[in-house]
Amino acid sequence: MFDAIAFRYDALNHLLSMGVDRSWRRKVVRRVHAAKPATILDLATGTGDLAIMLARKCPQSAVTGIDLSEQMLAIGRQKVSQAGLEQRITLMQGDAENLPAEDNSFDAVTVAFGVRNFEDIARGVAEIHRILHPGGIVCVLEFGMPRNKIFGTLYRFYFHRILPAVGRMLSHDKSAYTYLPQSVDEFPYGEKFRGMLLQAGFTDCRITNLWSGIAQIYYGRKQA
16 A cells, blocks of 8 residues: 555655644654664655654764555665665665664654554564664654644544545555544554553653644653
8 A cells, every 4th residue: 555655655644744744753753863772664655755854953963764554665775866865774674573773773763644554553663672772762643633622623534534535546566545534543642642652661651742733743762
């Protein structure tokens, strides 16, 4: 499915989120930059937007991006080349639930709008914990649902009716933007996902709500 929509993925994301997804990613980048990591793994990297932002903001860091979709990665590699960051960013195909990395390999792990796509979220979180250095951090950006009832009702109408229709029309893929709201509905956002981080062994787990809960940034640290 992601291979099929790869060529329009970036444009659709920015259009359907009215561009706010960029500002949310910048918040993740600032959080990671403060930790001064030497090595960063960006999971579900897609076409590499977050990986490129991380490499630019963290010039001391080597960035690796992993994704299942080879078509998304192909577009990402073009973007990395255009940005002149081939020496700083490596994009490779891989499964977040069976990462091709040794224990204690990275100082920071990021995931932007990808955790909900893990087939087994708990296993994916456990893999993130495994490959982090002691003291390393995880920073996850993911969709949720607004807490405010009026805003929540309007948002659900947009998210379940308008967004899928526009997405299908522009991407020419019937399943992709029907899948999006379904995957968000099924994701254990908020305290449930924070609990999964804690259960995997992370400490100092925190949640930052964005736009009244449309999205959240989850932060955790592997005990040193």
